[in-house]
Amino acid sequence: MSKVNPKFAIELSKYGSNDFHACFNCGNCTATCSLSNAEDSFPRELIRYATLGLENELKASLKPWECYYCGDCSIQCPRQAEPGELMMSLRRWLTSKYDWTGLSGVFYRSLSVTILAFVLIFAAVLILADSFAWNLQNMMHVGHLFEMTVIFMVLLVIFIPNLLRMWYFTILKPNVKAHPKIYFIALSDLFVHMFTQKRMKDCETKDNFRWLEHFILVIAYLSLLFTTVFLNWFNTESLFVVILGYVESFFIFIITIDFVSSRINKNKALNKFSQLSDWLFVIWLMIMGLTAFFVRLFIDTGIIENNKWVYIIHFTILAQWALIIVPFGKWTHFLYRSFAMYFSKIKSLAIAQ
Amino acid sequence: MKERIGVYICHCGGNISDYVDVEELSKMFYKEDNIVVSKNVMFVCADSSQKAMIADIQEYKLDAIVVCSCSPKLHLHTFRNVAACAGLNPFNYVQVNIREQCSWPHSDHPHEATVKAAGLIRAGINRVSHSESLENIEIEVKKSALIIGAGVAGMKAAIELARSGNEVFLVEKDYFVGGHIAQKGQLFMSDQEGKDVITSLYHEIKKYPNITLFTGSTIEKVSGSLGSFHIELKVKPRYINPRVDKQTVKSVMDECPIEIDDPFNLGLVKRKVIYKNYPEALPDLPVVDAEALKVFPDFVAKYKSVLNLTEEEQIISLMAGSVLVTTGYDDYLPKEGEFGYKTLENVITLPELNRLMELNPNKLVYGGKEIKSIAFIYCVGSRQSKGENRFCSRQCCTSAIYTSLQLKKKYKDIQAYHIYRDIRTYGKQEVLYEQSSKQGDLYFKYEEKEMPVIEREGKSLIVKIKDYLTARKQLEIETDMVVLVTGMMPRKDALQISELFKIPVGSDRFFNEIHPKLKPVETVIKGVYIAGACQGPKNITESVQSSLAATSKIIALLKKGSFSADPIIARIDMDACSWCDKCAEVCDYSALKMIEMNGKMVAGVNKAMCAGCGICAPVCPENAIEIAQYTDKEIEAMIDGFLAKLEINEKEGGSDSTPKESAIRMEEYPQVWKEILAVMKDGKYTIPQIAENSKLNSELVTYHLMTMNKYGIVVPDGMDDKEMYYYYKENEDSH
Known part of the structure; x- marks a missing residue:
């Protein structure tokens, strides 16, 4: 027995546009979506859950993560209820539900809190730089240490508990009985989807170029992370590592520039309704790639000592990225999408058993 | 016995003559003694043939004619007119159907078709030889109409009937006019207030001196029939001295200490014993509930100049030429416990909610609690599917959705849940459904086999449903109030009206029209019409539409001042009849009544009411009843005629060898042929070209052109370029 809660619409509207009161349950969205099958009337079922405010059913569903927003459902919808955008809003809402700190929800819902957090981090960076008497060498050393610490801490304190919560909502609470062996068998799915967005290839209307862009961006981002953190790009003498870093950061800002411009032009269904979190994610990734590129360029051309501001900006962007966007912002979709594929594989194997 | 009979046998352009040997038949009957003329004609219905018949009747002094062609449904009136034009009584004519009954069904057996046709024609000749001359029955119609029920349908009809100069008697059972409409707040699509609609109609009625309105009145007795219905009305008194001024009456009303249940407000509040349904109710004169006031003699004594409890009921007699029944409907009242009605607090019906909204202009309060959500x-x-109301009430979906829009407009913060089986906001009302959806109303679908269940939980109600829009998931809806969207029912007292006027009721217990599409406001009782929701669920628009349809029928009837009825009705042999009541018992039209004739009790036929159905004739033990044109003599002669032995010479070579030389004369051509030939002048044409030029349907052209080809009037002349169609041209030799 589930209780109907019409107030849920108001809460969900804070996570993005939704107009599901326009929906009259025709089911065209389901008919057009390649994710729907005999058991799952996707996305109609989720629209109905959202309309009626059935939060438990929504939390238990992995389906929003499987949707890659091709936009077919929104095109076919005779009432312009934008089912595709509703899935987007649901992903944001789910992110905030998985997050035990509740900060994700706060940042999604409030522009002022987000701006305040960004300003505070900028101030902290300035204070830190000042405490090092603007010594670039020391600052870079601290920056490097910061990166390593934050990666470790975010993983331990935020991501692992949040993924456990996701597992609780989607596997444990709905009473899916899965043998531990299944968790091991399904593991391959997790990594394949994490790095390749393989699921997107199943969509009927697919944009191969975008898929390739996204794939290169993921690889470039992860390898730049590896290059800066573990190969210490800003402080290396190896020519190979230096060039590798240039190439990676080049790809990052070139692809993100394309992403930002398509969000401005709204030329694809998924770019039609950009929220604050979407803008922050692509723009910060772009600036991060760009500033990293210039920091290394200034080092190589020997003008960094006179242009310390480049590193200050890069460090600010990095700190904002690592402390807000990664743990509580859109970055998490990288994890939740792939874990959703992993959990749904576990579910299907468990049912097959 | 008729001595000079004319027989006309039709070829129907081959339709008959291809299979029935019409020429042989016409020769055969010509030999008979009482037959003066026997002809076979290409198209007996053609103008030229009709003229020839008239000439024959006059020249040969025919005293009866038999036309053997198609169904009387097509041409009965054509040949009655031919007879009348020639000075022959139209009832000395008999139609024999040798197309639908012989040539068409027996086209595989032309000889047998001819034999059957001969039998039928012989039967027709025998029948016509016994035929009588009859005259249509003229009935005088009084220029007055009785309308029963002063709701929106009745009031509108009264105005229109009065406007065209008729005397109108408008009878209302309640003390105030308006019916259900007065109880509603705003009405869907026009957003007008129900009581405003009634007020404006009432003021319009008052402009016509030829409308007499009777309130608090019921029909007690009805006699007579179309043209002059005799009606007895019982008019209940208001128990208020009409000479006292309104201000005094009002002060007495205000002072009245006693309150009782208020049926107008559906029991939601109490009303005074001296009351009006609502402050603006019309006629603007309060009514006293005399029974309830009798126990307060002091009060009555104090105001005896105003109150007149000794006033008595009046019986009034009226005469009306026609009757319009617009008695409306009853709201369905749920049984106790049906969805928690009367057993759970805050479960009410939609009409009750509408009244509640009228009584609560600012804040929706019920049972002392503000209502924030409604299911x-x-x-x-x-x-x-199993109960007695199988019909859909058609207006309730829209009514409920409109109410939900009103709720939001009036009380702002209110959530509506619609738990439906199917939504039928048909036509222009569909926009309301969209508006409701947009304002955040939630819709749930249930099936009859899995009805919603309502339970009380603390201060609110819980509706448990299996929602077909959410893959039949079990859902719980917490709500402050449950509103049962009830439909329309036939009025409880409709049976009384039905018995008084003999209006048949359907299996749904609503009044029945003759034909839902072609005679939608007529009843089988001549002169009695029905309109509005008394004949089935309707919204206001549809009620007024049907009422105006009925009104125009009545205006046409009254304007003429008389009604001409077919003389084919029952006749009583006064000597044989001994009034046993059997005929009156079976008569569906109440046309038979006992009358006194020369000191003897016999059956009398009401000529206006009898439909000539014939059901009375066989039940009469004395064989005292016969139906005009269907007398025993006629029927027996027909049977003898059909069974008589016939000699028919079979034509050699069968029917295909219809000789070309039997070409028909130009003046005998039917109109269609003339039109076809007109476009075929000087040249050759294909069928599509002819159809295009003559503006005739191409199938019709094909059929007739083939027949014309057969009779050598046109001939084929090669094919067109695409080898799709033959060219045809006029045959030079045919003239």
Whole structure:
């Protein structure tokens, strides 16, 4: 027995546009979506859950993560209820539900809190730089240490508990009985989807170029992370590592520039309704790639000592990225999408058993 | 016995003559003694043939004619007119159907078709030889109409009937006019207030001195028939001295200490014993509930100049040429416990909610608590697959959705849940459904086999449903109030009206029209019409539409001042009849009544009411009843005629060898042929070209052109370029 809660619409509207009161349950969205099958009337079922405010059913569903927003459902919808955008809003809402700190929800819902957090981090960076008497060498050393610490801490304190919560909502609470062996068998799915967005290839209307862009961006981002953190790009003498870093950061800002411009032009269904979190994610990734590129360029051309501001900006962007966007912002979709594929594989194997 | 009979046998352009040997038949009957003329004609219905018949009748002094062609449904009146034009009584004519009954069904057996046709024609000749001359029955119609029920349909009809100069008697059972409409707040689509609509109609009625309005009145007795219905009315008194001024009456009303249940407000509040349904109710004169006031003699004594409890009921007699029944409907009242009605607090019906909204202009309060959410349950008392109400009440979906829009407009913060079986906001009303959806109303669908269940939980109600829009998931809806969207029912006292006027009721217990499409406001009782929701669920628009349809029928009837009825009715042999009541018992039209004739009790036929159905004739033990044109003599002669032995010479070579030389004369051509030939002048044409030029349907052209080809009037002349169609041209030799 589930209780109907019409107030849920108001809460969900804070996570993005939704107009599901326009929906009259025709089911065209389901008919057009390649994710729907005999058991799952996707996305109609989720629209109905959202309309009626059935939060438990929504939390238990992995389906929003499987949707890659091709936009077919929104095109076919005779009432312009934008089912595709509703899935987007649901992903944001789910992110905030998985997050035990509740900060994700706060940042999604409030522009002022987000701006305040960004300003505070900028101030902290300035204070830190000042405490090092603007010594670039020391600052870079601290920056490097910061990166390593934050990666470790975010993983331990935020991501692992949040993924456990996701597992609780989607596997444990709905009473899916899965043998531990299944968790091991399904593991391959997790990594394949994490790095390749393989699921997107199943969509009927697919944009191969975008898929390739996204794939290169993921690889470039992860390898730049590896290059800066573990190969210490800003402080290396190896020519190979230096060039590798240039190439990676080049790809990052070139692809993100394309992403930002398509969000401005709204030329694809998924770019039609950009929220604050979407803008922050692509723009910060772009600036991060760009500033990293210039920091290394200034080092190589020997003008960094006179242009310390480049590193200050890069460090600010990095700190904002690592402390807000990664743990509580859109970055998490990288994890939740792939874990959703992993959990749904576990579910299907468990049912097959 | 008729001595000079004319027989006309039709070829129907081959339709008959291809299979029935019409030439042989016409020769055969010509030999008979009483037959003066026997002809076979290409198209007996053609103008030229009709003229020839008239000439024959006059020249040969024919005293009866038999036309053997198609069904009387097509041409009965054509040949009655031919007879009348020639000075022959139209009832000395008999139609024999040798097309639908011989040539068409027996086209595989032309000889047998001819034999059957001969039998039927012989039967027709025998019948016509016994035929009598009859005259249409003229009935005088009084220029007055009785309308029963002063709701929106009745009031509108009264105005239109009065406007065209008729005397109108408008009878209302309640003390105030308006019916259900006066109880509603705003009405869907026009957003007008129900009581405003009634007020404006009432003021319009008052402009016509030829409308007499009777309130608090019921029909007690009805006699007579179309043209002059005799009606007895019982008019209940208001028990208020009409000479006292309104201000005094009002002060007495205000002072009245006693309150009782208020049926107008559906029991939601109490009303005074001296009352009006609502402050603006019309006629603007309060009514006293005399029974309830009798126990307060002091009060009555104090105001005896105003109150007149000794006033008595009046019986009034009226005469009306026609009757319009617009008695409306009853709201379905849920049974105790049906969806928690009367057993759970805050479960009410939609009409009750509408009254509640009228009584609560600012804040919706029920049972001392403000209502913030409402669940509407649809189809309560309608569309019952097992119950007695199988019909859909058609206006309730829209009514409920409109109410939900009104709720939001009036009280702002209110959530509506619609629990429906199907939504039928048909036509222009569909926009309301969209508006409701947009304002955040939630819709749930249930099936009759899995009805919603309502329970009380603390201060609110819980509706448990299996929602077909959420893959039949079990859902719980917490709500402050449950509103049962009830349908329309036939009025409880409709049976009384039905018995008084003999209006048949359907299996749904609503009044029945003759034909839902072609005679939608007529009843089998001549002169009695029905309109509005008394004949089935309707919204206001549809009620007024049907009422105006009925009104125009009545205006046409009254304007003429008389009614001409077919003389084919029952006749009583006064000597044989001994009034046993058997005929009156079986008569569906109440046309037979006992009358006194020369000191003897016999059956009398009301000529206006009898439909000539014939059901009375066989039940009469004395064989005292016969139906005009269907007398025993006629029927027996027909049977003898059909069974008589016939000698028919079979034509050699069968029917295909219809000789070309039997070409028909130009003046005998039917109109269609003339039109076809007109476009074929000087040249050759294909069928599509002819159809295009003559503006005739191409199938019709094909059929007739083939017949014309057969009779050598046109001939084929090669094919067109695409080898799709033959060219045809006029045959030079045919003239």
